[in-house]
Amino acid sequence: MERPIEIAIVGCGNRGRVYGQYALDEPGRMRIKAVVEPNVYRRELTGDKFGVPADMRFGSLDAFISSGTEVDAVINATMDREHYATARAIIGAGYDMLIEKPVCLAKDELMELYGLAVEKGVRVMVCHVLRYAPFYVEIKKRILSGELGDIHSMVTEENVSFHHYATAFVRGKWGNSDVCGSQILMSKCCHDLDIITWLKSGTAPSYVASFGGLFNYIDSRMPAGAGERCTAGCGISENCEYDAGKMYVGKRLWNYYATEYLDSYADRDSQERLGWSLGEKNPYGRCVWKCDNNVMDHQTVMIEFEDGCTVSHNLLGGTAKPDRTIHIAGTKGEIYGSMESGSFCVRKPDLEKPEQYNEETVDIKAGIDGHGGGDLRLAADFVSYIKGEGTSVSTTELGDSIYGHLIGFGAHEAMTGRKVVAIRRLKHGKL
Ligand SMILES: NC(=O)c1ccc[n+]([C@@H]2O[C@H](COP(=O)([O-])OP(=O)(O)OC[C@H]3O[C@@H](n4cnc5c(N)ncnc54)[C@H](O)[C@@H]3O)[C@@H](O)[C@H]2O)c1
Numbered sequence: 001m002e003r004p005i006e007i008a009i010v011g012c013g014n015r016g017r018v019y020g021q022y023a024l025d026e027p028g029r030m031r032i033k034a035v036v037e038p039n040v041y042r043r044e045l046t047g048d049k050f051g052v053p054a055d056m057r058f059g060s061l062d063a064f065i066s067s068g069t070e071v072d073a074v075i076n077a078t079m080d081r082e083h084y085a086t087a088r089a090i091i092g093a094g095y096d097m098l099i100e101k102p103v104c105l106a107k108d109e110l111m112e113l114y115g116l117a118v119e120k121g122v123r124v125m126v127c128h129v130l131r132y133a134p135f136y137v138e139i140k141k142r143i144l145s146g147e148l149g150d151i152h153s154m155v156t157e158e159n160v161s162f163h164h165y166a167t168a169f170v171r172g173k174w175g176n177s178d179v180c181g182s183q184i185l186m187s188k189c190c191h192d193l194d195i196i197t198w199l200k201s202g203t204a205p206s207y208v209a210s211f212g213g214l215f216n217y218i219d220s221r222m223p224a225g226a227g228e229r230c231t232a233g234c235g236i237s238e239n240c241e242y243d244a245g246k247m248y249v250g251k252r253l254w255n256y257y258a259t260e261y262l263d264s265y266a267d268r269d270s271q272e273r274l275g276w277s278l279g280e281k282n283p284y285g286r287c288v289w290k291c292d293n294n295v296m297d298h299q300t301v302m303i304e305f306e307d308g309c310t311v312s313h314n315l316l317g318g319t320a321k322p323d324r325t326i327h328i329a330g331t332k333g334e335i336y337g338s339m340e341s342g343s344f345c346v347r348k349p350d351l352e353k354p355e356q357y358n359e360e361t362v363d364i365k366a367g368i369d370g371h372g373g374g375d376l377r378l379a380a381d382f383v384s385y386i387k388g389e390g391t392s393v394s395t396t397e398l399g400d401s402i403y404g405h406l407i408g409f410g411a412h413e414a415m416t417g418r419k420v421v422a423i424r425r426l427k428h429g430k431l
Pocket residue numbers: 010011012013014015016036037038039042060061077078079080082086100101102127128129187371
């Protein structure tokens with residue numbers, strides 16, 4: 001009879017619980033055996049949610065590793081800055097691992113982790129959830145079918161939206177790179193850079209350039225009459241689209257981030273408590289023009305691949321509508337799509353048509369929740385991977401994630417140094 005794989009979740013925040021949900025949906029395939037989390041509230045919440053016994057709830061990774069607990073794999077869902085040290089310890093102890101993106105903060109760390117995984121014979125998969133979104137899976141299949149010919153150009157866009165950007169990248173955990181460790185290109189567009197290398201897989205990137213800046217969410221753009229906190233002494237909150245009261249209490253947008261501050265309160269789920277906290281010390285109550293954010297709110301990245309294909313990716317932070325768009329041009333045809341709309345069209349030259357091209361519209365019948373439905377598909381794929389049932393077209397082993405990360409690290413170097421950065425080709429797993 002099939003036995004569920006046994007998992008330890010390291011880092012019991014939002015993402016750890018998202019992937020853990022698969023164990024509740026498919027108890028015959030995955031079971032959460034242990035949780036590792038220094039924050040007592042989160043450790044107990046997650047332990048209770050997944051029915052983990054008290055002696056399998058660890059307050060530190062050292063305690064878990066030295067306990068010698070046997071699990072089939074570890075899900076590493078710590079924050080960006082903790083990835084390198086925790087991944088090193090987990091791989092070093094010989095556990096297979098699913099790790100959140102970005103894998104780490106620098107090229108040397110990445111290559112060290114990759115080398116260690118190879119040396120230890122440990123399997124590492126990266127949470128590139130967008131590879132599992134049906135929208136991108138269908139596009140990948142079209143490219144693999146060869147119907148577009150050879151791909152020579154791609155233009156991709158990530159439109160974050162004003163509410164998501166303000167929550168995560170101004171007020172929230174990814175707003176200040178000195179605290180979080182990641183630049184926004186790695187914390188947000190890591191997926192897009194990965195998708196680009198995936199769609200070009202087999203061809204290495206060779207050069208990257210980039211420009212960007214922080215344009216809007218800065219002190220000098222603070223409107224007259226605004227205050228430091230939306231719900232306490234702001235004169236413009238009634239007409240401000242960034243008003244924290246409207247955003248988090250009224251509309252309940254990004255509620256799981258806005259309530260993080262309330263972890264130690266018994267009534268943390270109450271909207272009254274949330275409203276109170278926004279006027280006090282909750283970071284999500286701050287005026288978006290009075291935060292400690294320093295990451296870019298717009299950035300463009302240009303990449304040249306070794307076969308001459310050129311790609312540009314644009315991050316647009318404070319857009320009205322969230323969306324990812326993609327335009328791929330090959331020698332035989334092109335694809336143009338919008339992930340938010342859940343459709344793309346495939347166009348091919350056709351002189352017989354009045355427009356001189358034919359067009360097929362492909363509708364993806366999938367929800368846009370959880371990264372286009374990708375989160376739980378990724379968890380399911382990880383289980384198959386660990387069980388040795390094979391990999392899918394979307395599986396991202398650590399080695400497949402290297403070029404996407406190198407583009408991101410290189411783009412930051414290019415932008416800050418005002419130069420073009422060469423990306424070295426991997427040879428036998430080394431740069
Ligand atoms: N794949 C995606 O689409 C996606 C989406 C959002 C976030 N992320 C990434 O997922 C990761 C987690 O994000 P989150 O929002 O869940 O963060 P979070 O802050 O909610 O959770 C991280 C948890 O790790 C715990 N922790 C810190 N050090 C630890 C250690 N040494 N051992 C064990 N636990 C430790 C923290 O106490 C915290 O509870 C981040 O790297 C983030 O960038 C990925």
